[in-house]
Every structure is written in C-alpha cells, then in structure tokens.
Amino acid sequence: LAMEAALLRALREGLLHVHYQPQFDARTGTLRGAEALVRWDDPRLGAISPAEFIPLAEEMGVISDVALLVLRQAVALLRDPAIPRLSVNLSVMQLRRDGFLDQALSVLAEAGVPPARIEFEVTEGVLVDDTVAVKHRLDGLRAAGFALALDDFGTGFSALAYLRLFRFDRLKIDRSFIRDLGQEAEAAAVVSSVINLGHGLGLEVVAEGVEAPAQLAELRRLGCDLVQGYLTGPPMPPGALKLLAARAR
Ligand code: G
Ligand code: G
Ligand code: MN
Ligand code: NA
Numbered sequence: 554l555a556m557e558a559a560l561l562r563a564l565r566e567g568l569l570h571v572h573y574q575p576q577f578d579a580r581t582g583t584l585r586g587a588e589a590l591v592r593w594d595d596p597r598l599g600a601i602s603p604a605e606f607i608p609l610a611e612e613m614g615v616i617s618d619v620a621l622l623v624l625r626q627a628v629a630l631l632r633d634p635a636i637p638r639l640s641v642n643l644s645v646m647q648l649r650r651d652g653f654l655d656q657a658l659s660v661l662a663e664a665g666v667p668p669a670r671i672e673f674e675v676t677e678g679v680l681v682d683d684t685v686a687v688k689h690r691l692d693g694l695r696a697a698g699f700a701l702a703l704d705d706f707g708t709g710f711s712a713l714a715y716l717r718l719f720r721f722d723r724l725k726i727d728r729s730f731i732r733d734l735g736q737e738a739e740a741a742a743v744v745s746s747v748i749n750l751g752h753g754l755g756l757e758v759v760a761e762g763v764e765a766p767a768q769l770a771e772l773r774r775l776g777c778d779l780v781q782g783y784l785t786g787p788p789m790p791p792g793a794l795k796l797l798a799a800r801a802r
Contacts, residue, residue, distance in 0.1 A: 557613060559598055560606055564618055569593050571626045572788035575797060576759060576781045578622065584801045586672070588781065589627045589787045590617065594680070599654070611646050617656070620647055620689035624657060627671065628664045630791050635798035640672040640702060645679045648690045658697060668698035675701070677709030688719060695720060696713060702759070707747060716754060723779070724751040728762020735767030745775045752776070766800050 563569055573587035593601045610616045627639040647653045661668055673694060680687060695701055702723040703716070707730055716724075726747050733740035745762070751758040756769065760772050763782030772780055786797065 556598070556601075558615065559595055560593075560609060560615070563593055563595060564615060564622070568595060569619065569622055570622055570790075571788060573627075573630070573794045574781055574788040575786040575794065576640075576779045577785050579760070579769070579777045579780045584637065584798055585779055585785070587636070587794055588640040588674070588788075589623050591602060591623050593746060607644060611644055616644055616646050617653070619651070620644070621656060621660065624660050624671070626791070628660055630794070631666045631670050632664065633795055633798065635802055636794065637786055638670050638672055638700070640674050641705065642674045643679070645682075646777070648675070648679055648687045649683055651690075654690065654693050654697060657694075657699070667698065672700035672702050674704040674725065676704045677706070677715060680715045681709070687698060690801075697738050707743075713750075716750075723757045723759055724754075725761050725781075726777075727757040728782070730758050731762045731768055731772075732764075734771045735765065741771060741775065744772070744777075748775050748777050 570592050571589050572592050573589055574583050575587045577583060578585055591607075593603070593606055595601060607616070607619070610619045615698060620641070627641055630636060631639060654794050657671075658668070661671065675691070691701060700721070700722040702725055703719075703721045704725045705727045706724050708727045716748055723746070726744060730740060730744050730747070732750055734744060748758045757778040758776050759779040759781060761781045762785050763772065763780045769780060769784060789797075
C-alpha cells in the first residue's frame with residue numbers, strides 16, 4: 554500500500570522521468586534512435602525499477618498516465634532534429650482499450666512531431682490474449698504512421714505465427730541470445746536464423762544487450778541492422794542523448 558500511495562504521489566509531483574538508450578547502425582555506427590526507459594527515483598523509497606512499478610501502475614489503472622508522461626517527454630526531446638527516432642514501450646492494457654491512439658496523436662500534433670519518429674515496442678505477451686482487438690489497435694497505430702517493434706523476441710511462445718499475423722517494422726532479439734555470442738556456436742546459429750527470418754519478412758533486426766566487442770563483431774558478421782547495449786551506450790538522461798546526437802552529426 555505504501556508503494557501505491559508513493560506512485561500516485563510520484564505521478565502527481567512529476568517524480569517519474571525518462572532515460573534513453575541509443576541504438577546505432579551496426580555497420581556504420583550512425584545513431585538511429587533511442588529507447589525511452591522510465592525511471593522513478595523516490596525521495597523516500599529510493600530508485601524503483603519499472604519492472605516493479607509498471608505492473609503496479611497497470612493494476613492501479615494509472616498505466617495510461619505513465620505512458621503519456623513517457624510519450625510527452627520523448628516527443629519534447631524529438632524537437633531536436635539530430636535525434637532521428639525514439640522508441641516507447643507499450644504495455645498490454647493500453648492495447649486492450651480504445652483511446653490510446655487518439656491521445657498519442659494529439660501529443661504529437663501539439664508538438665508538431667510526425668508519428669514516424671516514434672516507435673512503439675510491444676512484447677509477444679501483448680499479442681497472445683484478445684488477439685483480434687490488439688491487432689486492430691496495432692494496425693491503427695501503424696496506419697497513423699507510427700513504427701512498431703516486437704520486443705524481447707524469442708522469449709515468448711508462438712512467435713512465428715504472430716510474425717505472420719501482425720505487421721512490425723523491427724524485431725528486437727532478446728538479450729539472452731546475445732549474451733553467449735562469440736562464445737558458443739549454437740548462440741550464433743540462433744541469432745543468425747532470427748536475423749534471416751526478420752530480413753525475409755522485410756523487417757530490420759535490432760540486437761539488445763550488446764555488452765562486449767566480440768558480440769558486436771559477431772552481430773556485424775551476421776548482418777544485424779541495429780545494436781543497443783551497455784557497450785555502445787547505457788540508458789542516459791535526455792541532455793546526454795542530445796550531446797551524443799550533436800557529436801554524431
Ligand atoms: O530499464 P530497465 O531495465 O529498468 O527496464 C525494466 C523493464 O521495464 C523492461 O522490460 C522495460 O521494457 C520496461 N519499461 C521501461 N520503461 C517502460 C515504459 O515506459 N513503459 C513500459 N510499459 N515498460 C517500460
Ligand atoms: O525489456 P526491455 O528490453 O525493454 O528492457 C530494457 C532494459 O534492458 C533496460 O532496463 C536496460 O537498463 C537494460 N539493458 C540495456 N542495455 C543492457 C545491456 O547491455 N545488458 C543488460 N544486461 N541489460 C541492458
Ligand atoms: Mn523495450
Ligand atoms: Na527488450
């Protein structure tokens with residue numbers, strides 16, 4: 554209960570903020586975008602992980618408030634033309650209900666930012682239940698011009714069936730597959746197959762959790778399009794991303 558009250562207060566008092574983890578072209582090193590990751594540093598409770606408070610926000614029915622806060626901050630940062638695109642994580646409940654598309658479009662219209670510069674990331678879990686309704690909403694987001702990425706790919710079930718049914722722009726290989734790259738031949742076989750699968754479906758493939766130079770070298774060799782991880786850049790405050798984008802120009 555203490556945590557619930559603290560989350561409501563954090564929302565009210567603007568204690569949630571957003572960090573951004575850069576994504577680079579694997580071959581050229583060009584900055585291609587960044588993933589928005591919400592942060593809560595509470596004066597009394599300390600730093601609380603989104604893995605903990607996002608499910609709580611869903612239970613409490615305030616997930617839309619969190620999502621719109623993240624989207625507003627991301628869109629404000631996109632006023633900087635040196636930042637190509639920002640990715641925002643969506644949770645199940647936002648796709649179970651109507652209304653998110655219109656809210657998102659009005660946030661972008663107010664700032665004069667085109668939807669193509671925002672990508673929404675969903676995990677396979679989002680696609681499993683209520684598939685028809687969720688597909689309708691994801692198709693709506695895509696028709697409005699937003700990009701879509703399938704996050705944590707390979708960790709869920711029935712991934713291949715969903716890849717045919719849903720239309721994505723990018724596939725993010727889960728970091729558990731990247732971890733053993735450059736050490737185990739089996740890991741390279743799995744990652745290579747996912748990259749070829751993505752390319753066969755016309756998708757760009759993003760590797761997440763890239764931590765070591767050997768992993769990056771292997772991803773390049775296998776033809777992975779984009780990389781994200783502690784090696785190339787940790788999640789950072791908006792000011793740091795702006796500096797990085799300015800230097801990259
Ligand atoms: O950044 P970190 O490793 O602490 O993130 C933990 C989890 O929280 C990740 O699975 C990430 O996708 C999720 N997450 C981070 N920010 C958001 C957000 O704004 N919305 C949703 N729904 N999930 C988020
Ligand atoms: O579930 P999702 O992929 O959205 O989670 C993103 C989370 O992964 C973020 O909380 C971020 O802090 C974390 N992360 C980012 N880069 C790395 C990395 O190189 N290694 C590991 N282990 N975690 C990472
Ligand atoms: Mn993500
Ligand atoms: Na992910």
